[in-house]
Amino acid sequence: MLLGVDVGGTHTDAVVIGDGGVLAFAKVVTRHDHLLSSVHEAIEKVIENISPEEISRVNLSTTLTTNAIIENKIEDVCVIVSAGPGIDPGYYTMGKHFYNVDGEIDHRGSEIVLIDVKEVERVVKKSHKDGVRVFAAVTKFCTRNPLHENIIKDRIADQADFVTMGHLLSGQLNFPRRIATAYFNSAVWRLYNDFADAIKSSIESHGITGDIHVLKADGGTIPMEYSRKTPVESILSGPAASVMGIVGLCNISGDSIILDIGGTSTDIAVFADGAPLVEREGIELNANPTLVRALKTSSIGIGGDSAIHLQDNRISVGPSRLGPAMADGGSIPTLIDALNYTGHSSYGDIDKSRAGIESMQAKSSMDAKTIARSAIDYSVTMIYNEVQRIVESINQRPVYTIHELLSGKKVEPGHLYIMGGPANAMESLLSEKFNMQTEVPEHFRVANAIGAALARTTVEIELFADTEHCKLVIPNINVMKKISIDYTLDRAKQDAIEMLRDHLHTIGINEDENDVEILDSSSFNMVRGFETTGQNIRVRCQVKPGVMHRYRDILKQC
Amino acid sequence: MLKAKNKLGIVFFPAFDWAISPTHPEREERLLYTQDQLNEEGIFDIDGIVEYKPDVATVEDIDRTHFCFPDVDHVTTESHLISAGGAIKSAKLVLDGEMDRSFALVRPPGHHAMKVVHGARGFCNINIEAVMIEYIREHYNVKKIAVVDTDCHHGDGTQDIYWHDPDVLYISMHQDGRTLYPGSGFMQETGGPNALGKTINIPLPPTTGDEGFNYVIDNVVMPILKDFNADIVINSAGQDNHYSDPITNMNFSAQGYARLNDHLNPDIAVLEGGYSIKGALPYINLGIVLAMAGVDYSYVREPDYKYKDLKQDPRITKYLKKMSEQVLRIYFKDSKDDTGKLMPGNYDVRKKEIYYDTDGIRESQIESIMVCEDCRGVLKIETMSSVNPLCLGVEIPINACERCISEGYRILNDGIEKERFTHVQLIDRVKKKYQRY
Numbered sequence: 004m005l006l007g008v009d010v011g012g013t014h015t016d017a018v019v020i021g022d023g024g025v026l027a028f029a030k031v032v033t034r035h036d037h038l039l040s041s042v043h044e045a046i047e048k049v050i051e052n053i054s055p056e057e058i059s060r061v062n063l064s065t066t067l068t069t070n071a072i073i074e075n076k077i078e079d080v081c082v083i084v085s086a087g088p089g090i091d092p093g094y095y096t097m098g099k100h101f102y103n104v105d106g107e108i109d110h111r112g113s114e115i116v117l118i119d120v121k122e123v124e125r126v127v128k129k130s131h132k133d134g135v136r137v138f139a140a141v142t143k144f145c146t147r148n149p150l151h152e153n154i155i156k157d158r159i160a161d162q163a164d165f166v167t168m169g170h171l172l173s174g175q176l177n178f179p180r181r182i183a184t185a186y187f188n189s190a191v192w193r194l195y196n197d198f199a200d201a202i203k204s205s206i207e208s209h210g211i212t213g214d215i216h217v218l219k220a221d222g223g224t225i226p227m228e229y230s231r232k233t234p235v236e237s238i239l240s241g242p243a244a245s246v247m248g249i250v251g252l253c254n255i256s257g258d259s260i261i262l263d264i265g266g267t268s269t270d271i272a273v274f275a276d277g278a279p280l281v282e283r284e285g286i287e288l289n290a291n292p293t294l295v296r297a298l299k300t301s302s303i304g305i306g307g308d309s310a311i312h313l314q315d316n317r318i319s320v321g322p323s324r325l326g327p328a329m330a331d332g333g334s335i336p337t338l339i340d341a342l343n344y345t346g347h348s349s350y351g352d353i354d355k356s357r358a359g360i361e362s363m364q365a366k367s368s369m370d371a372k373t374i375a376r377s378a379i380d381y382s383v384t385m386i387y388n389e390v391q392r393i394v395e396s397i398n399q400r401p402v403y404t405i406h407e408l409l410s411g412k413k414v415e416p417g418h419l420y421i422m423g424g425p426a427n428a429m430e431s432l433l434s435e436k437f438n439m440q441t442e443v444p445e446h447f448r449v450a451n452a453i454g455a456a457l458a459r460t461t462v463e464i465e466l467f468a469d470t471e472h473c474k475l476v477i478p479n480i481n482v483m484k485k486i487s488i489d490y491t492l493d494r495a496k497q498d499a500i501e502m503l504r505d506h507l508h509t510i511g512i513n514e515d516e517n518d519v520e521i522l523d524s525s526s527f528n529m530v531r532g533f534e535t536t537g538q539n540i541r542v543r544c545q546v547k548p549g550v551m552h553r554y555r556d557i558l559k560q561c
Numbered sequence: 562m563l564k565a566k567n568k569l570g571i572v573f574f575p576a577f578d579w580a581i582s583p584t585h586p587e588r589e590e591r592l593l594y595t596q597d598q599l600n601e602e603g604i605f606d607i608d609g610i611v612e613y614k615p616d617v618a619t620v621e622d623i624d625r626t627h628f629c630f631p632d633v634d635h636v637t638t639e640s641h642l643i644s645a646g647g648a649i650k651s652a653k654l655v656l657d658g659e660m661d662r663s664f665a666l667v668r669p670p671g672h673h674a675m676k677v678v679h680g681a682r683g684f685c686n687i688n689i690e691a692v693m694i695e696y697i698r699e700h701y702n703v704k705k706i707a708v709v710d711t712d713c714h715h716g717d718g719t720q721d722i723y724w725h726d727p728d729v730l731y732i733s734m735h736q737d738g739r740t741l742y743p744g745s746g747f748m749q750e751t752g753g754p755n756a757l758g759k760t761i762n763i764p765l766p767p768t769t770g771d772e773g774f775n776y777v778i779d780n781v782v783m784p785i786l787k788d789f790n791a792d793i794v795i796n797s798a799g800q801d802n803h804y805s806d807p808i809t810n811m812n813f814s815a816q817g818y819a820r821l822n823d824h825l826n827p828d829i830a831v832l833e834g835g836y837s838i839k840g841a842l843p844y845i846n847l848g849i850v851l852a853m854a855g856v857d858y859s860y861v862r863e864p865d866y867k868y869k870d871l872k873q874d875p876r877i878t879k880y881l882k883k884m885s886e887q888v889l890r891i892y893f894k895d896s897k898d899d900t901g902k903l904m905p906g907n908y909d910v911r912k913k914e915i916y917y918d919t920d921g922i923r924e925s926q927i928e929s930i931m932v933c934e935d936c937r938g939v940l941k942i943e944t945m946s947s948v949n950p951l952c953l954g955v956e957i958p959i960n961a962c963e964r965c966i967s968e969g970y971r972i973l974n975d976g977i978e979k980e981r982f983t984h985v986q987l988i989d990r991v992k993k994k995y996q997r998y
């Protein structure tokens with residue numbers, strides 16, 4: 004059995020899934036000042052009638068690190084960077100202890116200027132004196148050659164409780180994102196580890212002995228023990244939980260759109276060929292782009308509780324929420340009230356909804372029916388336009404080969420999956436506007452917890468090999484090895500898959516169901532003068548986001 | 562968070578699956594390290610810098626610009642249509658107001674492709690800037706365009722295409738033709754009878770450095786641009802002036818390129834040559850991008866940059882000063898003198914022998930332009946080459962006068978009737994008719 008817990012903004016949801024489908028679910032109010040107690044309580048409730056020893060795996064999605072960063076309740080970090088030529092790294096300063104030291108590695112990973120070890124030692128000493136206990140070491144092109152980051156870490160040695168090294172976060176090139184990601188990683192490291200300790204003993208206190216995993220924004224999981232070094236990977240996993248829930252609940256094939264219509268916003272996700280699309284670079288947090296992989300989702304400020312506005316005889320909805328719907332005892336009519344008025348839903352106190360919409364007639368020349376209808380049309384159109392925009396932006400994504408430009412696949416969604424409070428009420432309206440088949444999965448109210456429960460491990464690696472320099476590096480799983488001059492792209496592809504599998508074993512993932520796939524691969528002839536001097540090989544490979552195979556078909560009903 | 566002062570659109574298309582041949586300078590690897598550098602610098606996260614994919618130019622876009630013999634399909638591949646389409650896309654971004662500036666980081670290049678195309682010369686098949694310019698003039702209300710070509714090689718193709726066009730100012734700064742391919746681009750080359758002074762050549766001696774380039778930009782190019790008062794300024798941004806370029810002999814640096822673009826302030830830049838793909842292009846392109854976006858570029862330099870080694874010889878500085886005065890005199894004074902110009906209504910005739918080094922083709926051409934005071938003048942080109950028997954091209958220019966329109970159709974019909982030509986192509990910019998016979 005699997006236990007999934009999703010700590011959300013208002014509620015913490017938990018489900019237990021077994022061979023018989025969803026065996027139990029529970030919902031408790033999230034206590035932001037004490038997330039641990041919310042998790043503890045939700046688990047207690049959900050396993051009331053379950054034998055805890057049968058739970059083989061616990062997947063947890065939490066807002067802990069996200070909230071800490073957004074509320075700036077994070078630890079001071081000493082960030083040591085070394086950049087070489089380019090944009091002045093001063094523009095990417097994070098925190099109060101940011102130091103740029105001499106040292107230079109170029110795009111091929113060649114060391115151009117040695118790292119200034121004396122300066123590193125001076126900075127470390129100063130920061131230690133300033134009371135800083137966590138560090139981040141980030142050098143430009145460290146993903147091609149992590150040498151300088153390793154030297155910085157060596158020099159910090161026991162002066163720090165923890166050091167984040169940029170190259171272990173991602174194989175992707177993007178120095179500013181790497182700086183921000185490494186900074187956040189160190190800044191939440193202690194908080195996260197304390198939480199992990201507490202969660203572990205809380206879960207054990209329920210008699211659960213299964214492995215604990217943590218959900219990531221890319222819809223995959225990571226073993227909690229392993230995530231202690233990369234806590235930043237746990238940020239913004241909320242939207243991914245719901246999306247993975249849909250994967251668990253529905254047989255998604257082809258290109259599709261997922262709408263999660265909440266109280267104040269609608270989250271949109273896009274599937275291509277039945278798999279959720281992943282953001283090309285990484286997710287943004289607190290206006291800082293990071294390297295944390297995430298599902299491509301977008302949010303628009305329209306939800307069931309979004310207030311209806313009337314201005315110059317024109318109706319609009321959201322993005323503000325001025326209290327709950329009148330059907331729920333609020334004082335300002337919302338989208339839900341409009342849906343109640345037109346008979347698309349019968350939620351809560353319908354009379355109050357009617358009265359609310361009718362009261363708007365006084366300030367307008369429209370009758371109540373037109374007001375309600377306009378509010379609904381406005382909302383549906385806004386959602387539709389946002390979906391069009393996202394799909395368009397996906398299809399306009401730059402490509403770099405003639406082949407892809409002329410015959411690359413376009414995303415053309417033909418299916419709409421809707422979840423969230425007003426899902427049933429809005430299904431027919433959305434179906435008409437999108438001119439697509441629509442589906443509302445039965446258990447959508449706990450789709451987020453189901454998604455958390457069913458999500459499986461994801462990892463992405465980037466292999467970089469240079470046969471002229473006879474070296475191969477896969478930064479984020481810490482692989483560096485010598486290769487021969489005749490190393491080929493085919494060998495590189497095999498190696499990438501093999502090393503990714505090895506890595507999964509090392510972190511305790513032994514299920515052979517992890518589908519490893521090559522995302523892209525290329526090999527460039529390197530030439531000096533008119534002579535070929537070697538191959539520059541790149542392979543990107545991943546375990547793609549998905550749900551555990553064994554449970555995949557149990558819940559399918561749409 | 563960095564923010565661009567000028568919204569900059571970058572059309573990046575490295576054509577990772579196309580090369581002239583595996584070890585040719587124009588190969589798959591060419592923009593690989595540029596892409597690595599731009600990605601590692603997080604360029605596309607800078608607020609106001611956006612990456613776009615190229616359009617694909619249509620056959621009509623090419624036919625509007627060139628006489629291709631036997632036709633467009635025979636002298637281009639998809640890669641050429643995409644790099645021209647990349648230039649078109651970057652023009653649209655600026656002219657539609659979506660971006661303030663744009664940079665087409667595309668390959669293959671185009672500035673050695675002339676009006677008539679029988680094949681590839683100087684790694685170029687079609688002239689991507691010219692295809693872009695003609696697209697602009699066909700679709701937007703833009704009259705005057707200036708092209709500043711900073712590639713190390715003389716842009717003989719662009720010069721040829723705009724030789725007779727008074728509305729396109731073509732300024733080329735390049736390594737002296739006596740020391741480098743294609744061996745042209747001397748000060749005395751100043752344009753045809755209807756466009757005298759609208760071609761400006763600034764041949765620079767080998768080993769000219771940052772100091773010399775920036776001197777010429779500030780003291781020659783800028784005053785001329787100011788006088789011409791273009792609606793759009795385009796930088797033909799070749800990067801082979803770099804001190805590490807394997808096929809040229811100049812001493813220009815990434816800082817120099819960035820400063821040049823900062824001072825020149827082009828609306829659109831289009832990549833041309835540049836073959837020091839590891840040591841120079843990543844840094845030059847970074848510098849150009851930052852300068853165009855109005856972002857601090859002061860930390861951009863090459864890993865092996867040493868100012869001392871690149872300091873310009875004082876003799877060159879002196880030479881450039883003198884030459885600059887001469888160029889200014891040519892533009893502001895000599896080109897206004899029309900002694901020896903034929904009377905309107907007569908044809909001015911040039912005979913040309915053209916060698917296509919990349920494809921090994923030889924072409925003989927007789928180009929006749931109608932001297933006209935009412936329009937750019939009808940253009941007639943008779944051409945034969947080692948791959949095509951005698952062909953005829955007739956161009957009726959934008960805003961052609963009645964006389965030039967009827968004269969154009971007269972020579973066209975005459976050419977078709979006499980059956981002397983294997984291929985005949987008409988470019989009628991007035992009726993937007995592009996046809997082959």
Ligand SMILES: [Zn+2]
Binds near residue numbers: 834
């Ligand atoms: Zn060149």
Ligand SMILES: [Zn+2]
Binds near residue numbers: 933934935961964965
């Ligand atoms: Zn005329």
